[in-house]
Amino acid sequence: MKQTIQSENLALLFRAAAEKYGELPAFATRQKASEWKPVSYRELYQQGLNLATGLIELGVEAREHVGLFGDNRFEWILSDYAVQLCGAADVPRGRDVTDVELVYIINHAGIRLAFVETRELQDRLLGLRSQLPELREIILLDPKVEPGEGVRKLLDICDFGSMLRERGDRRAEDRIAGIQPDDLFTLIYTSGTTGTPKGVMLTHANMVSQVRNIPGSYNCTDRVLSVLPIWHIFERVMEMYTISFGGCTYYSGIQTLGEDMKNVEPTFMASAPRLWEKLHERIMRNIKASHPVRQVLFHIAYFLSRQYKGSEYFITNKNLKVNPQPMWKRILLMPFHLLRWAVVLPWYGFFNAAVLERIRLGAGGSLKATISGGGALPLHIDKFFNNVGIPVLEGYGMTETSPVISVRSMDNLVVGTVGPPLPETKVQIRNSDTREVIYPNAGLPDNGKGIRGEIWVRGPQVMKGYYKEPALTRLSFHDGWLRTGDLGIITHNDCLKILGRCKATIVLSSGENVEPEPIEMRLLESQYIEQCMVVGQDRKFLGTLIVPVFAEFQQAGFPVHSPEDLAINPAVQKIIREEIKRVISQAEGFKSFEQIRDFRILKESFQVGEELTNLHKVKRHIVYEKFDHIIADLYASDSAKPLKNPCNGI
Amino acid sequence: MEFNTQLLYGHDQALLALMIFVIMLGMGSSLTVDDFRAVARKPRGVLIGFISQFGLMPFLAFTLATILKMPPAFAIALILIGCLPGGTTSNMFAYFSRGSVALSISMTTASTVMALLMMPIILKLYTGGFTSQITASMQDSGSGAEFVIPTGNIISSLVLVLIPVALGMILRRKSPVWAKTAEDTAGFVAILVILYLLLTAFIRHGGLFVRTPVEVYIGAIGIGLAGFFFGYWFSRLLGVFPLFQRAISLETGIQNGPVSFAIILLSFQEPFQSQMLWMAILYSTFIVMTSSIITLYFRKHGRFDWEIYRNTIIHNRLFGEKYVTEYPGGFLPGRLLRDPSQGHSPSQRR
Incomplete structure (x- = not known):
């Protein structure tokens, strides 16, 4: 059947x-x-x-x-x-x-x-x-x-x-x-970064193509847990997709999510990166609070899984390949990976069963896959869930493409990318200024793979246009291609990797262009940092606004009673300063102008509807406006103490 | 064949005894009194499992030993392994093979208690020919002694290993958190024991692996595989649901290795002790590998019926016990058309 x-x-x-x-x-x-x-x-x-x-x-x-x-x-x-x-x-x-x-x-x-x-x-x-x-x-x-x-x-x-x-x-x-296929099924108004909302016209043909092309094999025994806002295009495509295979959608909410995961035992779910970050935080905190024997067992299990998966991805050609990998290198490394895979396998098998399964049970235990979309998933979260055996498939898209452009699938699980473009969908990488085609371009080495540029897309999911805004629609399209405004590359195993928004780019007064997102993602890897936004447009150096993880400091015994206390506690300042120094260093691959010279701790966290979109993306212009005085303070004194980098002298 | 190596010395034995204690404590920590009651509530599956464990498995061991013409001490060890009760590892494998954990726990519980009665009977039944071979060779060498299966010692060693199990159950009652830690530790220790025994054997008597007759290897690997195979088909032919087939298959093939270590150490003398122990070590080593492979196979093979089973359980949990899940016509294969739902084991509910 x-x-x-x-x-x-x-x-x-x-x-x-x-x-x-x-x-x-x-x-x-x-x-x-x-x-x-x-x-x-x-x-x-x-x-x-x-x-x-x-x-x-x-x-x-x-x-x-x-x-x-x-x-x-x-x-x-x-x-x-x-x-x-x-x-x-x-x-x-x-x-x-x-x-x-x-x-x-x-x-x-x-x-x-x-x-x-x-x-x-x-x-x-x-x-x-x-x-x-x-x-x-x-x-x-x-x-x-x-x-x-x-x-x-x-x-x-x-x-x-x-x-x-x-x-x-x-x-x-x-x-x-x-x-008719060309009739609208919905008209979604996006909040838009500036000015008035824009009405994105999506047709039946758009949505039906998504249902047809999204990879995965599910059937009518599948249970889908829903936590995203129902009217968001990402959730709507999930609903239609679920209807097509006859699964049941269970409406949950952020408050009851943990409980619902255990009761519903979802086999599939979609969510924004923030949920995975929260879940990761919770799992790590539980592990820290558990019996020392269990902690050791977890670390052994996680270590083995990393070794095992690392070799598995290498052997099956699913490792992240931003740079080309010469054949000889692959042949040389292959015996090592085959050996490591075989040696680790039985141990991984045992620890996977005894330890990692417990963690998976926290998410119901039946998840076949989960999709993350609506923002960039920090790499360490991505790796964590894939290593504990909850495959997080990161996808990429926008309301204008109803929304999926590309998504990782179980057969194409390259961690760190958003997978290959969907069937029927064509993706080009273009120079955002000259509009020159970078990929596919036979004139460039490897057809232009591995070179960054703006992502342009063409396919059955691309919107009809912005309602009653023909000028705006014309601006978004070029020769039938939709300009996404996102920066990306095609990896050497044909997956798309997103590198940031064109618009988010910070231009320092020195003229250097900085992508704040990779820096922010690294900062978020710190256990002490809950949210952050890198600033520095037209300034001499980069700074960042930080929302610390209150629970972490409280648990560590700092005399703090509310998140406001963190902002004025010098010990907290010191820890954050050291964390920034640690993760954004030259040793970690950041250039000197990409380093954070100073920071400010915010008294309250970013809120959905305020500084965050429904999918927890930071609205940069709002943050710039709202914290204008704090940012001004950050750059007030030229004597802002530069963070000393231990690697600078080498 | 010449096999006169003494495998373990005093301090090794003490260490081994400690590890057996830890493992059995962990096993007890995973059980509750309700698990014993569950056996009484659902006797059919347990009965089929019982026949498979104490009827089929010892017979398979005896047949293997006879066909392979194994040296008598190894043959006795193989039959001993054949009539061991199930261990907690089988519960874990049952879980991962998408089998019924409840049945696996029930079978483990029932067989651990029944072993007290069944093991002496089965050993008497099948080992007669092999013990007389040993007696004959002993008389040839002029010692004049007679080799008999020490039934009394076996029963008392079984009772002895049941003490930590009972302690574990008390621990579970008093402190579930500690019981869980004990359970996890036990699984880890079990692997360490096997590794430790293999390593000491390798370091002290490297030649042992070469000197071991090939039929012993075949027996050690074959008994587990035969148990899986016949346990599966036996229950399948009796019309048991797929979920239970997988549990019975694994429970039949996987035996409680540490119990055999305890029995051999406490009931048999050298040189037979080392030979029998070696057999038990080899079995314990290979069973981890074979059951992993079988589990992977079952997991893939049983995916579909497991998904349907799980979905039914969850529908009843969320929509009420009376809710009936109606799949579209043609979706369910014939073998699943009867309701595959079953009761939960208390230990499964955590």
Whole structure:
């Protein structure tokens, strides 16, 4: 039996899934730790048809834009189903949307009907009504809340639609038949680094191509734990992908994640790098607190795993290859790796079973793979999870590419890269100034592999454009290629490696260009540093803002009672200073101008919605604005004491 | 064949005794009284396992020893290995081979207790021919003594190794954290013991590996493989679910090596002691490798039915005991159409 469903559009995907997977659970929502409420594929499709019919009765046209404001819950996915089934497109945003954004999005997208999740959102929307001339209908998702004046209840519309369908109403089926591949299924407004939000137009063909091309072999026994914001494109592609193989999506949340992992035993999940960092921190802290015998056992196990995997990757040609590797070197090293692999194997086998499995059980114990996306995964986290046997497949993409451009797969597990581009997807590396093609370029050694440049992409997942922004759309494309604005290289085993944002580049007053991200990733490897941002645009040297790991200092017995105390404690300052010196040194491969001369400890951590995007990417311009005085202070005195580097004299 | 090497001296024996103590303590630490009750609740699987462990395995050992025409002391050791109870390593292998850990624990528990009764009977049944060979050779050399299986000593050594098991169970009751540490340490120590014994044998008597007759190697490797093979097919032909087939197969092939060390040290005299011990060491060494390979095979082979089994368990855990998972028609192969769900062992719930 064929494992997955391929279809022309999402509505047909929903229908095929209902026919094929029938009574299997499609989505499950948490009531209590061990009490979840499932909804089957058939039921969801039926309810979706009912709601779609209700929406059509309310006047929703084919290809109309329908607002969908709220976070993860069953009613959200039901509304999404209904919007697709009546041939419309949704315009989603989370509860954290600001009033200004709401007004802009609703008016710009021409939204006439909007779903709101909570009473709070409903009240805000009602309050803004005078600024929203076109908005006619508001539908409340939360069934436990009484709707305000002029607001409809979701369940009422479902019931009404159900009644119409019982009388033979088949308008939803007609709408499904009328969906074209080029029709939008969603219009996602990205917050954008500057200025107004941009509406990314994504079509059924875009999403369907993702479902078709994302690698992996899953079936209807798989359980997918969902923690990402439901309306984010990364989560939406996961949902559609899961529907195609008949798995069940379990909605979890950051608060209950640890518990849910143990109860649901997910086989697959996706998340932003931050989650893996948190999980890593927690595992390491548990190990530190465990019995000394267990600690030793863990370190032996981890050491053996590193040796074993190192040789395995070398033998199977999956080691990171930024530089070309001559054949003779490979032949010379091969016997060593074969020997090491064979010698370590039995020991690794035992320790993997006795020690590392315990750690995997902390994540449920059944994970076949996990995808990390929405930001760069620090290399040490990447290596850690792959070494303990939880394969983290890092992916790369953007909302504009719905979103996956490339992803590591189990067959192509090159740690440190984001894997090869998806099938049907072409990637070029171009010089971002001259637009010259670097890869593929037969005129360059190795066809241009290993040389950095801007990533350009072309494929079935690339958006139709920015809604009502033809000028902006033209700027983003060049000869049919989408310019991603990210820097990367193609490795010598044909994987893509991301090196940072073009825009994040810091230009020092000396004229040197510095990519802050690799430096930040190294800083984050320190157990003492929770968050950081490297600054120094137009300055003489680099500095960094640091948010220390409070628990680490507290555990080490420092007299600190709140994160604010850290900022003024000289001992903490000293430790951080030494940490920076240690990780960003010439011995670690950083050039002298890439070294951090000074830093400031922040009193509070970066927050989602403030300094961080929903996927925990630092919004650099916000940090620059918000901590302007601190950054000014950092560069105030020219006598800022340079961090002495032990390697400088050599 | 000439095999008159004394393998262990006084202090080695003391060290070995200590290690056996640690391993058996670890085994006890992984068990609870409820595990014994679980045996009574689900007797079918345990019964099949029992027949496989105490019926099939000793017979296989006897057959191997006879066909290979093994020297009598090695043959007796092989039969002794054949009727040993299961150890905790088999539980770990059962887990990784996607077999039923609950059944594996139940079988280990049941066989450890039943060994007290079964081992003397089985040894008497199968070793007669070999003991008389030894007696004959001893009389030829003029010592005039008679070689008999020291049944009383075997029972008392079994009782002796059960003491740390009981202590471990008490430890588990008093302090689960310490019990877990004891369990982990035991697994590690088990490997150290085998390595230590192999290394001392190698350093002191390097020629031993060469002088050991090839049929002894074949017996040491073959008994485990035969146990896996026949245990698997025996349970499969009886219509047991795949999950249980894998557990029974591994439990049949993997025996409690340290128990045999204890019995041999406490019940047999030189020169037979060293010969028998050597057999037990070789078995313990090879079984780690063969069971690893078998586990990898089972793991791959059993992946599909395991996923379905796990999914059913989790659906019932989250959606209520009454929830029935309905897979689309044609998805489940015929052998899995009957409900593969089963009870949990108390030790599995941590």
